[in-house]
Amino acid sequence: MMKLKPAMLKQMVRVVIGTRPDELTCSECFEELDRFVEMTLAEKDAAEAMPLVEDHLRRCRDCHEEFEALLAVLRAFEPTD
Amino acid sequence: MTERTNQEWLDELQDSEQGNALDELRALLMRGLRYALSSRSNVTEADLEDFSQDALLKILAGLDAFRGESRFTTWAHKIAVNTAFSELRRRRWRDVSLQDLITQHEDEGDFTPVVLTDLAPTPEQRMTQQMMLEMVQRIIMEELTDRQRTAMMAVMMGGMPLEEVARRMDSNRNALYKLLHDARRRLKKRVMALGMTPQDVLAVFD
Numbered sequence: 001m002m003k004l005k006p007a008m009l010k011q012m013v014r015v016v017i018g019t020r021p022d023e024l025t026c027s028e029c030f031e032e033l034d035r036f037v038e039m040t041l042a043e044k045d046a047a048e049a050m051p052l053v054e055d056h057l058r059r060c061r062d063c064h065e066e067f068e069a070l071l072a073v074l075r076a077f078e079p080t081d
Numbered sequence: 082m083t084e085r086t087n088q089e090w091l092d093e094l095q096d097s098e099q100g101n102a103l104d105e106l107r108a109l110l111m112r113g114l115r116y117a118l119s120s121r122s123n124v125t126e127a128d129l130e131d132f133s134q135d136a137l138l139k140i141l142a143g144l145d146a147f148r149g150e151s152r153f154t155t156w157a158h159k160i161a162v163n164t165a166f167s168e169l170r171r172r173r174w175r176d177v178s179l180q181d182l183i184t185q186h187e188d189e190g191d192f193t194p195v196v197l198t199d200l201a202p203t204p205e206q207r208m209t210q211q212m213m214l215e216m217v218q219r220i221i222m223e224e225l226t227d228r229q230r231t232a233m234m235a236v237m238m239g240g241m242p243l244e245e246v247a248r249r250m251d252s253n254r255n256a257l258y259k260l261l262h263d264a265r266r267r268l269k270k271r272v273m274a275l276g277m278t279p280q281d282v283l284a285v286f287d
Contacts, residue, residue: 008186008238009217010286015237016272017279019265025255026243034151034159060258062170062242069162070155073113078154 020055029056029063037070041078082109090153091144106140107133109154110161117162124169132168136161167244174245179231182239213285220271229264232257 004012024032029052036053039046047054057064082105085093093102110133118124139160147156221230232250235241247257272282 003187004218004221004234005186006214008234009214009221011237012221012233012268013213013217013272013282013286016265016268017282019262019269021266023262025258027255030159030163034155037159038151038155060243061240062166062244066159066162066166069117069166070159073117073158073162074155076116077109077113078152078158 015059018059022052023059024052024056026056026060026063029053029060033063033067033070037067037074040071041074085153087147087149087153091147094141095144103137106157107137110136110157113158114161114165118165118169121169123172128165132165133161135168136164139164170242170245171248174241177239177241177245179235179241179246179249182235182241183231186234186238209285213282216275217272220268224267224271225264229260232261233264236261 032050032053036046036050039049057067083101085102090102090106093100094106111129114129114132118129136157140157143160147153225233228250232246235246236243243257244254247254250257252260273279275282
């Protein structure tokens with residue numbers, strides 16, 4: 001039987017407490033990401049308009065990393081309207 | 082480079098001639114990836130070309146999926162970033178097995194809250210934390226399948242990307258996300274059944 005270290009259990013509790021019934025999967029978040037990023041760039045309240053995307057990005061390290069990279073690329077190269 | 086509307090991009094890319102659009106898109110994606118990956122010393126120019134080309138193929142194959150809710154170039158960059166990062170993750174974790182990660186995070190010895198004693202809480206706090214940890218441990222054992230426990234540990238403590246854990250478990254990223262989401266929901270239900278508020282539960286560890 002697998003016994004878990006205290007630090008691991010603590011982290012699990014934090015993550016578990018923050019669980020919502022209606023989370024997006026990575027693919028669902030990815031579908032919406034271009035729209036979310038453009039809203040962010042345009043300094044519109046992306047989190048308010050797309051709360052489930054915001055929620056997924058807070059939970060999912062990999063999707064968050066891609067979001068940050070995409071944002072950086074667009075900020076550097078694409079003019080905003 | 083020519084400024085194009087979304088429709089112009091779609092038309093030119095779907096045209097068998099394609100003209101400059103393909104080359105310009107490739108160059109655009111490369112420029113974006115070069116910038117996004119500039120801090121990574123293990124990414125070569127050849128890598129950037131490969132990532133851009135792979136992304137380009139996905140884009141061309143998936144033009145029908147473009148919903149027009151954003152700029153075409155945003156959508157294209159999104160695919161390129163995802164392509165590059167997925168491959169880099171695969172490489173980074175190539176030689177790491179699930180067992181490597183699990184072993185690191187299993188508790189070999191007595192169930193002593195080492196981390197907590199470092200913070201020197203009072204004897205009362207230590208007891209409550211110990212009780213809580215044992216309870217959570219029990220809930221985890223009772224509620225989660227071996228598969229869910231393995232995946233959770235690999236992702237949360239091992240830091241392994243979801244995609245990489247999924248690969249090792251003969252699954253895919255989304256199925257794994259759902260597996261873990263289900264696990265978390267069940268754990269939450271059990272933890273909440275203890276009769277404490279979420280804040281109370283978290284406060285036990287403060």
